[in-house]
Amino acid sequence: xxxxxxxxxVLGVAAILVQKFLDDFASINLVSPQVVILxxxxxxxxxxxxxxxxxxxxxxLLHDLLTTHFLGYTSFVGVIAGFIAGFFYKESDAELxxxxxxxxxxxxxxxxxxxxxxxxxxxxxxxxYFYVFLKFTLGTTVYTSVFAMIIVFVNGKKSxxx
Amino acid sequence: MFKWISEFFSLAKNxxxxxxxxxxxxxxxxxxNNVHTRGLQVIGLVTxxxxxxxxxxxxxxxxxASKNKELQEENAHLxxxxxxxxxxxxxxxxxxxxxxxxSQSTTVLIPANVIxxxxxxxxxxxxxxxxxxxxxxxxDPVITGSGLVGIVIAVxxxxxxxxxxxxxxxxxxxxxxxxxxxxxxVAGGFGELAMKNVSRRYSVKTGDIVETSTLSSLxxxxxxxxxxxxxxxxTGDIFKHIEVQPAVxxxxxxxAFVMQYSRPAEAVKLETKNLPKHK
Numbered sequence: 001x002x003x004x005x006x007x008x009x010v011l012g013v014a015a016i017l018v019q020k021f022l023d024d025f026a027s028i029n030l031v032s033p034q035v036v037i038l039x040x041x042x043x044x045x046x047x048x049x050x051x052x053x054x055x056x057x058x059x060x061l062l063h064d065l066l067t068t069h070f071l072g073y074t075s076f077v078g079v080i081a082g083f084i085a086g087f088f089y090k091e092s093d094a095e096l097x098x099x100x101x102x103x104x105x106x107x108x109x110x111x112x113x114x115x116x117x118x119x120x121x122x123x124x125x126x127x128x129y130f131y132v133f134l135k136f137t138l139g140t141t142v143y144t145s146v147f148a149m150i151i152v153f154v155n156g157k158k159s160x161x162x
Numbered sequence: 163m164f165k166w167i168s169e170f171f172s173l174a175k176n177x178x179x180x181x182x183x184x185x186x187x188x189x190x191x192x193x194x195n196n197v198h199t200r201g202l203q204v205i206g207l208v209t210x211x212x213x214x215x216x217x218x219x220x221x222x223x224x225x226x227a228s229k230n231k232e233l234q235e236e237n238a239h240l241x242x243x244x245x246x247x248x249x250x251x252x253x254x255x256x257x258x259x260x261x262x263x264x265s266q267s268t269t270v271l272i273p274a275n276v277i278x279x280x281x282x283x284x285x286x287x288x289x290x291x292x293x294x295x296x297x298x299x300x301x302d303p304v305i306t307g308s309g310l311v312g313i314v315i316a317v318x319x320x321x322x323x324x325x326x327x328x329x330x331x332x333x334x335x336x337x338x339x340x341x342x343x344x345x346x347x348v349a350g351g352f353g354e355l356a357m358k359n360v361s362r363r364y365s366v367k368t369g370d371i372v373e374t375s376t377l378s379s380l381x382x383x384x385x386x387x388x389x390x391x392x393x394x395x396x397t398g399d400i401f402k403h404i405e406v407q408p409a410v411x412x413x414x415x416x417x418a419f420v421m422q423y424s425r426p427a428e429a430v431k432l433e434t435k436n437l438p439k440h441k
Contacts, residue, residue, distance in 0.1 A: 020210070020214075020278075023279065023280060023281060023282070024278070024279055027279075027281055027413070029352055029353050030281040030286065030328065030353060032281070032282075049176050050175070050176055050179060053176070053179055053180055053183055054179070054183070056183075057183045057186070057187065060187075061190075064190075064206075065202065065203075065205070065206040065209075066206050066209060066210045067206075067210060067278075067280055070191075070194060070282070070285040070287075071190045071191070071193075071194055071199055071202060071203070072187045072188065072189070072190030072191035072192075072194065073187075073191060073282065073285070074282070075183075075186075075187045075190070076184065076187035076188065076191065079180065079183040079184050079187060080184070083176075083180045086176070121191060121284075122284040122330065123284070123330075131351040131352070132284070132351065135351060135352060136284070
């Protein structure tokens, strides 16, 4: 377990660095793929709901501290993502997390509801909720889901699941 | 009883942990403008800024040729502009002496490179490679040749964090040049800004210039913010709905200037002395 935990820590830090890179270079109109949340979904599918929520909180907080400088937001979305994705956890399928297209649609559902619940925080003081919903909730969900499909395609092909 | 409680906790532990972590996150969100949280933000800023500065150096090496060409073009443009400003300055000095106006103090500009951009959940910050060692202070305005970028909200010795106009917490007092109407510039949707609190009695047209207002305590007046891209009125609303296209392209900004701006000491002293204090 210790070895696996170290692996998750390394992967988590890598996800934060990739997220930072994507924020700088792959952001479309301030919307970028949420790799950190994809990592949280992966954690929840691999280890279960409790681990996903804890991981979501820790990696989200680290991400906020190091890159967004707005403490609490990513940890909030991360905890919700870990909670929702945890419902899809199946011990027998844990090893397949991130390798089959199940990961892509689970990510889409999880992201949509996580970002939707975070909408009041993003749209605080903004009158046009629908505008913010279109941009951040739907935009982030679609962009990140496409990214999840690419991950599945590359990862699944390597392990011959796709 | 104890057995019942332990059974309840084992059954509901996921929900309890979920509620606890969510509450903790919300608590942190609510304390983001707190002094202690600012300290944490500065620690995070320092940690990542050195890494970003390194990456930026490597990336800028590969784009030196195109950057050089860009700078040459900008240089030619600036030479032309300097000549025009010089003429305007002479004219201004003549007019000032004629009107016996007090000469305004010149604002010190601190050059800085943008080494990081962060956009998430309506938050939009940029990181600059100039900090307190260079003379940057919290609340200093940041500009480019195109216009206002934002306000410094955290400073370390070598870096500073700037809240841009696109950030959902940004509020800047602004003025519509043609209509002479004051309002508040806030983040709008899809990379645009919105100008609020402008009464519908003013005539506002697409293309009208928006600049910083004399009412702002953070930013000197007359800095371009953007141009009006849409102005509408809704029945029952006493204010206009104004969308503003920012003058600065926040997605490609690579260098900026931090202004060492402070309001005239005499004006601040007068206000402190005469205005009632908020308790």
